[in-house]
Amino acid sequence: MKEYLPYCTSTKPTNTLCKILIIDAQKGTETIKMMGKKFPLEQYSLNHLKRAKKHTCGHQLELVIGPSNLITDEEAEELKTLGDGCNDCDRIIEKEVPQFPAYTREQLKIWNSFWPISYKEPSILPIIQIKEEMKKIFEIMKSLDHDSAAIYNPKTEEICYGKKGDLPLQHPIMDAINNFPISDNQYYCNDHYLITKVEPCLMCGMALVHSRFERVYFMEKMEDGAYSYWRLHEKPLNYMYRVLRIKKNVFDENNEE
């Protein structure tokens, strides 16, 4: 199985400019504690950053205060005067630091070269391990022809089908979304999977974004497909589902069992 990795796993760094306080390492613990109260990193969505970094000359520390556009010069200067008064070497500088957490090991390595990052293993299960669910997905995939698509609810196991129609926009996926039952406690197709033999076209791929699908499973690439050709999953949209392509041989093996 192949996953089409989204924008958030790109290894191109996205940095943001921050104000940094350089102080004597001996004052580190005390200053870090105080900054935690006055400038909590969560407040700037920068809590993936470690607060401190060793300065190139060993007896000093660099402490990240917060985004340059949100921390005023006065606020930053004030930090220098706290402590015992021996502030000759304290100063404020600015640096580019990673704006987003690292989601992959590869990102971690690159992000760390700018500023130390705390890395938390992403909480997403590797999809191949959910065997029972995969069995069900194969089963549905097998039941489909090239002119149909299925919306699957992994919690209730309910399935809603769509078929290709005569009109130009009646693609199987659009039809399935149109057939999807409306309910008050359901936000579009949130938490649902879309299963199709053929890769969605760009119109359908984007319809799945609007509909807030959780995952898409397909088997055969399409010449001008939404992912293999248009790379829709890599675009900076405000939402993206996970895209998984089941290789045909895997599919066959699983069904011969």
Added chain:
Amino acid sequence: MEAFMRRALELARHSSSQGEIPVACVFVHNGQALAEAWNMTNETKNATKHCEIVAIDEILKTHPPSILQECELYVTCEPCIMCASALEIIGIKKVYFGCYNERFGGNGSILSVHEGKYESVGGFFAEEAIKIFKDFYERGNPNAPPEKRHRPVAE
């Protein structure tokens, strides 16, 4: 031309008053309005019911698909990637749109689906289209669940 875009803006304001994201359009055939529609994602609880899709569905109830190849579209906001692709599939002749859609736009902003397929010109009455969005979002999208209230500016 100006009249069709003005009409689309009027429909967008109406859409807003219905609690729908304020995007609307007019399909024009031989200088005559063939269909008008506004966004209906909230009423239908179907996220694909953007005004372009609603209008195309309406036209195809009474006309053959080939008529769409003779149509021009006036829409208050740049078609999203889904609609831009739909317009390519039906073979639209030309698209005139109002403001750009930097989150989802398929006619230049995020992707250029129209390139080599159909002509698309943006920026007509853009300020007015943006103002309608701003007024709508200041009131808040009444039909979005609270945790989803920060909807993108355009769909």
